[in-house]
Amino acid sequence: MTPLELRHKVRSGEFRLPTSGYCGPYAQANLVILPQAHADEFLLFCQRNPRSCPLLAVGEPGQWNVPRLGADMDLRSDVPGYNVYRGGQLASQTHALHDVWRDDLVVFAIGCSFSFEQMLIEAGIKLRHIEQRRNVAMYRTSIRNQAAGPFGGEMVVSMRPMKAADAIRAIQITSRYPAVHGAPVHLGDPALIGIADIARPEYGDPVEIMPDEIPVFWACGVTPQEALRHARLPLVITHQPGYMLVTDILNSSLAAF
Amino acid sequence: MTPLELRHKVRSGEFRLPTSGYCGPYAQANLVILPQAHADEFLLFCQRNPRSCPLLAVGEPGQWNVPRLGADMDLRSDVPGYNVYRGGQLASQTHALHDVWRDDLVVFAIGCSFSFEQMLIEAGIKLRHIEQRRNVAMYRTSIRNQAAGPFGGEMVVSMRPMKAADAIRAIQITSRYPAVHGAPVHLGDPALIGIADIARPEYGDPVEIMPDEIPVFWACGVTPQEALRHARLPLVITHQPGYMLVTDILNSSLAAF
Incomplete structure (x- = not known):
């Protein structure tokens, strides 16, 4: 199964499992989605804490398709489970973000172990x-x-x-x-x-x-998830632990030397 | 002081100190000199134990000037102190090898911490x-x-x-x-x-x-010094501990990546 095939199965609801062990050669990512009003400060937090928050990609406001991460991607539905936090509290768990998506939301994809x-x-x-x-x-x-x-x-x-x-x-x-x-x-x-x-x-x-x-x-x-929770922002969306975003980025392509 | 200048001072007898702290950017080497009859097996030993015996250079039989290690080098006199072992026992300590040098001696230069x-x-x-x-x-x-x-x-x-x-x-x-x-x-x-x-x-x-x-x-x-001593060869020559061969090889040039 290619990452694209897996994402399509997730999008259609056919795949609802933890992603560990799938598409091994490809990078999976931690997902953080938050309003533009807080995006600059969160970007700065990632820049200052690169060991914990290595950024694979950051989207533009409202952009739910970040080409750097993979082809034909819809970040509102291509992760098998999302947590929606409001005021630092878990407000809901969902398989799709179409209801909560806003044009000011910014996607952060953070590298995964x-x-x-x-x-x-x-x-x-x-x-x-x-x-x-x-x-x-x-x-x-x-x-x-x-x-x-x-x-x-x-x-x-x-x-x-x-x-x-x-x-x-x-x-x-x-x-x-x-x-x-x-x-x-x-x-x-x-x-x-x-x-x-x-x-x-x-x-x-x-x-x-x-x-x-x-x-x-x-x-x-x-x-970063702990830092986000303690910041008690009005809205933060993350993947559910273990239910990651599977990208088209080959792990081997991430080698720095 | 360049490595060449240091070697000239060693050769003339002007420098008789441990070499630690001199010519810092340049590699210093452990020196092993032994008869051709045992050279192939010692080379194999080094090949099989590269962490302990990383070879910077191996000379030809009788060659006391190994250009790979430095310009205008005379390995019979450019190390501040030599140990001469016979049958695995320390036989003499000397500042020059002209008296014991033979046309079948092979020089091994081993990287140093x-x-x-x-x-x-x-x-x-x-x-x-x-x-x-x-x-x-x-x-x-x-x-x-x-x-x-x-x-x-x-x-x-x-x-x-x-x-x-x-x-x-x-x-x-x-x-x-x-x-x-x-x-x-x-x-x-x-x-x-x-x-x-x-x-x-x-x-x-x-x-x-x-x-x-x-x-x-x-x-x-x-x-390798312990391995050589236990092998009890008729003749082995090494540097004295701390009195190393100072080469023209920049440490930075040894970086593998």
Whole structure:
């Protein structure tokens, strides 16, 4: 199934599943849609926090078809699930945005760890949460975001346990992909970045760390979602966690070197 | 002072110091000189263990001037101190090899960690052993070398303690320089690579690891020296530790990407 075929199935309602594991060679994206009045400050927040908020594309006001992301795209219906927030609270969950769409809405597509996980797996690095068919473990940290306007807060990270040699290789591989979170932000002692209990992630599922492994932490796309929620804007739309936008962008094309 | 000027001072006997800190932008090299009869197997050993034995150049039999390494070079006199081993035992220490030179001797120049340390320092990463004017801490490990002929044994590693963010950056930087040991081979728990007591290095000086730091381990040029000693060849000549060959090769020219 090509990304275009998948998007068509989503649009028609035929596909309503989490997108993990589909169209592996292609980048999936976190989606943030918000009114133009807040778009400049959110763009600045992304620019200042590129590890958490690597931008694949930003649309024009009202533009629900961002050609940079893929052909024949309708961002009002091509994601299998949307969350609509009003005043920082989840107001509704929907499969299509035609009712809430406005001409001043701006689309932000933010790179997703699925892309670099694909590259790690292709390099022979096993990822336990994928082998155990769980969600990755994610944690709030004490790493302060660089604030912009109403957006601030702390970085959320995802954690993958690895043997040291794999961790070194994973740093090499993910460093090539700054557009999908890039290199890890931390490894080793979780307490050094404010994680009190590694067995209790704030998001996702806990994953075991073996005695010969080290936890490796990447900046996570949940960071902007938390920043958006705390900003309590009148309207923000995001994808539902795990129900991503599947783009026509090849992961391999995102390599910086 | 250019590398050529330094080599001329060494040749004339005017310079008899460790070479660390001189001609910083230029690569310094570990030197191994051995009879042609053993050269092919040692070359194979280096090929099979590139992290420990990254070859900058290999001369022809009898050739004491390897142009790849620098202009107007005389490898019989351009290193401030040589060790001459016979049957695996240190037989003499000398400043010139004219008396022991033979037409069947082959020169191997092996990349040195000074090169990547220079790159780390330029990137703003502090190296405690350099700040404390100590030798780097080096350890025997349980990592088996790939054997070739009489050459085998285990990898020797150097250790530098760093904060996690610096360790990640150091992996990125040193990955660019496979000709000077490249990326680390391990980080974190020393016991996982057979190091029983991190406070007692087998070579060099101990260096403190702070609570917010992680030990990072690189393959070390002492590895081939140990393999050579254990092979008990009739004749092997090396530089004296710290008294390196200063080449005309710019460290920056060694970047693989």
